[in-house]
Amino acid sequence: MLLYACPGGTAAPAVHPCDRAAKALDDAGHAYERKQVKAAG
Numbered sequence: 001m002l003l004y005a006c007p008g009g010t011a012a013p014a015v016h017p018c019d020r021a022a023k024a025l026d027d028a029g030h031a032y033e034r035k036q037v038k039a040a041g
Helices: 017-028
Strands: 002-005 033-036
Parallel strands (some): 002 033
């Protein structure tokens, strides 16, 4: 599985949408690769 994540995040507690998605995948026991993408703009 591939999780596309925007720059930033990884703050504790997980408040960034990408971090919340990663935590949900971790909690469910899924293996995934995190790929950082550039922000639009």
